[in-house]
Amino acid sequence: MKRIPPTARRGAATVGLAIASIALLTACGTTAANDGGGEAAEELGEFEGQVSLLAWPGYVEDGTNDPAVDWVTPFEEETGCEVTSKTYGTSDEAFNLMKTGEYDVVAASGDASLRLVAAGDVAPVNTDLIPNYEGIYDFLKMQSWNSVDGEAYGVPHGYGANLLMYNTEVFPEAPTSWDVVFDKASENSGKVTAYDSPIYIADAAVYLMHHQPDLGIENPYALDETQFQAAVDLLKEQRAHIGEYWSDYLKEIQAFETGDTVVGTSWQVIQNVLEGSGAPTAVTLPEEGTTGWSDTWMIASEAKNPNCAYAWLDYIASPEANAQATEYFGEAPSNEAACEFRSEGSCEAFHAGDEEYASQIWYWSTPIAECLDGRTDVECVDYSGWTEAWSEIKG
Template identity: 30%
Template sequence: MKRSEFRSDRSSASFSGTMRAALMAGAAMVALAAPAAAEGQLVLLVWEGYADDSIVKPFEEQTGCRVDPIYVGSNDEIVSKVMSGGGAADLISPSNDTAMRLVDAGVIAPVDPAKVPSMADFMPQFRNPEWLMKEGQLYGVPYGWGLIRIIADADKVPADTDSLGFLWDPAYKGQISVWDDIETLYMAARYLGFENTYDLTDEQLEAVKAKLIEMKPNIRKYWFTTGEMGTLMSGGEVVGGSSWEPTLVELWAAGKNVIDVKAKEGRGGYSDSWMIVRGAEENECVYPWLEYVSTPGAQALAHKVTGFGYPNSRMAAELDEETRATYERLGMSDSESLANIDWWQPVERRTKYLEIWNQVKAAAQ
């Protein structure tokens, strides 16, 4: 899925022409390290942006492997296709809150890191992430990632704000907008100091609900797409809330004085990974692809398409100067800035969380 154009269970980012120009225009052409020669076919069950021609064609030319993508719109679709065998895929790209579900089901083969040498250049958070590790084995290669940003208008909110608390400040009555998603439950749980974000007890969920209902006088709108959030911020209708990288980039490009609040309570984050469907380990195109998409040059091409973060620490150096400056401003090339990320995990009681979120939205202000 290209988050810039499609709504899914995980994201609703929507790039405008201005934002795409600011984030992607003029990306440098880079020399890609040639993967090992191979011939054959590689079937990807994948978000659309990850199989863009600008990424796939160089790989096909260098290896002789033909890449055939099967596009999906949600993690649930990936799980359904892999579990049923209907997708007949070699590689898939699920998010970190879905990956271990597939590993536990026995449908994913472990990765041999020695066959993906470019992983040595990954930022520490992405070399052996917990969402891909089981019994000492690695079950995927991290790829595109992003954070749920907390943003604020620095002309109206103190520029040194470092806490989620400003979202509840009565001074901002009717001037806050947050995501219409259970991630907002996670956010409130972090603010309340609950460490088990993705496995909250009934008592904790009630506390989260009460805290979010307390926020309602401040809510101008629960946004569904980041395009909505960008419009609210640029028009001065709201002074802050939650969003994604594209909103920040668009607002910065428009000259808005908007800050990326690095909340001390933590921020949510997702990471997609390439995973080998069991039975595809011997496909001679699998490891050449995994190595190719792990190189800084290939990840720079991917960033040009998606705008997401990528794990190779050398990727930023492959971007043109303007794009690299924005990437670094977002903290995506600095592993230290990612130290306080509450990476998404499976939520066993997702139905209960959704019930609580719906009760929050239905509650009177």
């Protein structure tokens, strides 16, 4: 998926406490972390002097894009692990790049993480070797998109919800349901928008969970053929009323500013931009719940620099570094103490730590044939099926 570029511009916070926790890693032992066998490290050894990261834009900032935004340099200075990084624009791109074996660490969204695990490209992690893991919100740990068979496959980074955005002049009262983009989409035909990705099929599934309970959908990423076809049919009906699908956030901002779009899926950070420009828009989390993302830092199964990789996972999970990275990008932090280091009001804007709010979010997960809802009597449609169907939906 194409993700939003960094929006917040905030100077680097103090990172002393984060570095202190990293220093503890060197005392964990002399055995190298991951030996390439796909098993979690038992102990750590000396840092190798470098680490290669693959991440969304805005997750690995070293002052190049903005001299005031740099959480990489302090990490390098304290650990001696020189960071090289590459950014990617979609989860599919990240998945393919990890197959090159050139990267020690990847920041993966839920629509890529299980694919990486299934392909053997990432290894489970020993969270005992990551001191800052303890400070991560419990509701983000050991979830279906970042763990398998009781083993953690990374460290949560940031998270957010896909919200319903609406023009307040067209909707004087906030909509309470996603029906305004599905069953009632004809009322604003041509001015409805939706996120341009196969994973958007899950948004239709969330809606059907509440409005067609006889389908028996328990997880919007675990759809058998009948359930999947119902979601596809709903999106094909919606297609007639879509003015434009979006993946570039700037295009959605422009469409709502001009009035070409009046309702559709969006992100809180987009609303923050529109609110700042005085546009008549607002966002809400409808009664059916919604989809969203929770990104995970994962270590390559054959990482060339596993000890520096573990050091990075611990550092970026620290309150200070996590605060900088997630605010710069525009999302809620994963570390409970990170809000102490973010600008006033930013955590509230993204509902950081609000477990009740977070419980309404179905975080992106990779659809696989083995149903994520636990069913064993049927097969579910995997991501390749979702990709094929999305092409048919858009026409």
